[in-house]
Amino acid sequence: MSQKAIKITGWVLTILLALLFTKSAFMKFTQTGTEIIAYGMSATTFMYVGFIELFCLILFIIPRTGVLGTLLLVAYMGGAIVTHLEHHEPIVIAVIIQIILWITAFIRFPEFTQRLLPKN
Numbered sequence: 001m002s003q004k005a006i007k008i009t010g011w012v013l014t015i016l017l018a019l020l021f022t023k024s025a026f027m028k029f030t031q032t033g034t035e036i037i038a039y040g041m042s043a044t045t046f047m048y049v050g051f052i053e054l055f056c057l058i059l060f061i062i063p064r065t066g067v068l069g070t071l072l073l074v075a076y077m078g079g080a081i082v083t084h085l086e087h088h089e090p091i092v093i094a095v096i097i098q099i100i101l102w103i104t105a106f107i108r109f110p111e112f113t114q115r116l117l118p119k120n
Helices: 003-030 033-037 043-061 063-086 092-108 110-116
Strands: none
Touching: 003 043, 003 092, 043 063, 063 092, 063 110, 092 110
16 A cells, blocks of 8 residues: 555544544533433533543644544543443444554554554
């Protein structure tokens, strides 16, 4: 695959993740009380979670801070997986998003590949 195709693939995946996380964050801003109570959080806390999600996403999108944003979003998704497990909800979607996030990070940031994957 050419460098141009790799770069385009990385940005397409980044845009898809950005749309997904943006929708998720804005859903947290518009949730009603009954949906939040199921997770044991106050409406204010749920809104803060949405702000944290948007902040991590912005860091992820900006190339200079993308590595930090990736690590923060991975941690965020880990928390989402634990929350789903705690409430006996399916985790398949969260795990798939986590996998896509890692794939995007490996494509966009070669330093991940150099540091995390063993050398042959």
